[in-house]
Amino acid sequence: MAVQGIWSGTISFSLVAIPVRLVKAIESGRVSFRLLHSKDYSPLARRMFCPEEETIVPAAEIIRGFEISPDRFILMTDEELESVSPERSRTIEIMEFVDREEMDPIYLDHPYYLVPATGGEKAYRLLVEAMRRTNRAGLAKFVLAEREYLVAVTSRNGVLVLTTLHYPEALLPEEGFSPQKGKIPLEEQNQIKKSIAQRTKDFDPGKYADKRREKLIDLLARKAKEKATVEAPAGAEEEGEGPADLVAALEESMRKLKEKP
Amino acid sequence: MAGATIWKGDLHFGDTDVPVKLRAAVREERLQFHLLHRRDGARLRQQMICAYEKKPVPGEEQAKGFEVEEGKYLLVEPAELEQTAPESSRMIEVHEFVKSGEIDPLFFDRLYYLEPDLADIKGRGFIALAKALKELDVAGICTWAMRKRSYFGALQAHGKTLRLHTLRYADEVIPAESLGLQEAPFSEKELKIGIELIEKLTAPFEPGKFQNEHQEKLKEMIAKKARGEKISILPPRRLKPTEPDQLLQVLEASLKKAA
Numbered sequence: 188m189a190v191q192g193i194w195s196g197t198i199s200f201s202l203v204a205i206p207v208r209l210v211k212a213i214e215s216g217r218v219s220f221r222l223l224h225s226k227d228y229s230p231l232a233r234r235m236f237c238p239e240e241e242t243i244v245p246a247a248e249i250i251r252g253f254e255i256s257p258d259r260f261i262l263m264t265d266e267e268l269e270s271v272s273p274e275r276s277r278t279i280e281i282m283e284f285v286d287r288e289e290m291d292p293i294y295l296d297h298p299y300y301l302v303p304a305t306g307g308e309k310a311y312r313l314l315v316e317a318m319r320r321t322n323r324a325g326l327a328k329f330v331l332a333e334r335e336y337l338v339a340v341t342s343r344n345g346v347l348v349l350t351t352l353h354y355p356e357a358l359l360p361e362e363g364f365s366p367q368k369g370k371i372p373l374e375e376q377n378q379i380k381k382s383i384a385q386r387t388k389d390f391d392p393g394k395y396a397d398k399r400r401e402k403l404i405d406l407l408a409r410k411a412k413e414k415a416t417v418e419a420p421a422g423a424e425e426e427g428e429g430p431a432d433l434v435a436a437l438e439e440s441m442r443k444l445k446e447k448p
Numbered sequence: 449m450a451g452a453t454i455w456k457g458d459l460h461f462g463d464t465d466v467p468v469k470l471r472a473a474v475r476e477e478r479l480q481f482h483l484l485h486r487r488d489g490a491r492l493r494q495q496m497i498c499a500y501e502k503k504p505v506p507g508e509e510q511a512k513g514f515e516v517e518e519g520k521y522l523l524v525e526p527a528e529l530e531q532t533a534p535e536s537s538r539m540i541e542v543h544e545f546v547k548s549g550e551i552d553p554l555f556f557d558r559l560y561y562l563e564p565d566l567a568d569i570k571g572r573g574f575i576a577l578a579k580a581l582k583e584l585d586v587a588g589i590c591t592w593a594m595r596k597r598s599y600f601g602a603l604q605a606h607g608k609t610l611r612l613h614t615l616r617y618a619d620e621v622i623p624a625e626s627l628g629l630q631e632a633p634f635s636e637k638e639l640k641i642g643i644e645l646i647e648k649l650t651a652p653f654e655p656g657k658f659q660n661e662h663q664e665k666l667k668e669m670i671a672k673k674a675r676g677e678k679i680s681i682l683p684p685r686r687l688k689p690t691e692p693d694q695l696l697q698v699l700e701a702s703l704k705k706a707a
């Protein structure tokens with residue numbers, strides 16, 4: 188599987204700096220379908236398009252604009268955006284470590300992998316192992332495009348995982364949803380506990396993924412028998428790469444989620 | 449302020465049914481930027497481009513294909529896909545329970561709060577379930593269909609409340625092995641100091657102390673530009689990577705600094 192780079196920079200803790208790349212950890216999707224052009228069966232690629240010039244716009248010609256009044260934009264170049272918090276745009280500085288047990292999963296947003304860049308392998312391996320043994324997560328802030336992310340860096344299966352966290356103010360209050368009063372007869376409470384205990388097993392997420400694919404695989408198997416495949420024209424290659432930054436990658440994954448059958 | 453009600457249904461396992469409402473738990477506010485064309489300031493749109501003709505393709509000329517081998521596709525009609533969509537139901541089926549700590553955090557996706565529905569008289573089932581999940585320290589693994597999609601999730605108690613986290617499907621998680629990372633040896637001494645350093649830098653988890661300062665600074669910069677003031681460009685701070693043969697010294701210096 189080709190792993191797409193989203194960002195590159197360094198991750199640091201105290202005086203140690205490790206060059207790294209940020210790559211996807213989640214491939215939002217399903218039995219993967221491609222969008223095709225029904226006329227020539229060429230695959231389709233999602234690109235930014237200029238309606239004025241009717242052209243595909245390469246990344247170098249794209250600029251971010253903040254709309255201050257209808258159709259009036261304040262343009263911000265990448266350099267200007269990086270100047271807002273220059274200490275955080277190319278560096279993920281671990282400010283402190285926390286016990287993983289203390290981290291409420293309510294804060295977790297989206298995970299990515301961090302992979303070492305050339306020359307960083309040794310310090311990377313050391314950090315992976317030291318975090319695994321101590322069961323700690325490193326907390327850091329970093330800025331990508333126009334957003335600042337609070338992130339947790341953890342060690343998992345020999346790889347560093349960077350998970351963006353929700354800022355506490357983004358979490359809506361949880362109180363008020365539970366019934367405040369209500370006495371449950373002891374017998375009823377024990378009954379429900381017993382029923383739960385009987386059904387407690389090991390976490391095995393694979394079986395749910397399999398169920399989800401079953402229907403689609405059935406459909407495809409049936410179709411493969413009935414119908415021939417179509418072929419893309421030669422030279423229908425995809426140009427360029429996908430989203431250039433985390434924001435775009437996030438939006439892409441959200442969009443994919445919505446597109447799921 | 450509480451989030452909007454998103455869905456209503458019954459939590460179901462064994463002989464137990466608990467009517468609940470799903471509420472949004474997260475509300476993110478951020479400055480929204482648009483992507484513009486540098487040359488003419490036109491607002492850009494995302495379009496599906498035919499890789500062969502290099503032209504945008506309208507929705508009615510788009511088809512779905514499953515790639516059987518490179519460049520060869522099995523066409524699938526929208527109506528056929530529709531048939532594989534889950535039947536809508538009003539039930540969150542709890543299939544089994546697992547120890548809370550067993551769920552790999554990588555699987556957690558979206559979070560909802562559950563609220564007892566009025567159909568649950570005085571919320572008895574809700575209270576009993578929350579209490580049992582908490583006492584046993586387990587999460588209910590459940591599936592349900594909502595908005596034509598199948599969801600897989602974890603039901604957990606937090607205090608007296610219930611949370612429902614949707615889980616990512618196992619085949620959506622890119623396996624770490626596929627990254628092809630190489631081993632790189634380090635010494636026992638380096639590891640020992642690394643561990644000591646991490647322990648020295650450990651603090652209690654208090655996410656409240658981290659503010660999004662950047663958002664305010666960004667607003668200021670936009671206001672400055674709107675007034676026509678010049679923005680000073682600051683180069684991003686780039687750290688010099690620690691050389692592999694310097695790692696021990698740097699770790700020792702870090703430890704000294706942390707002491």
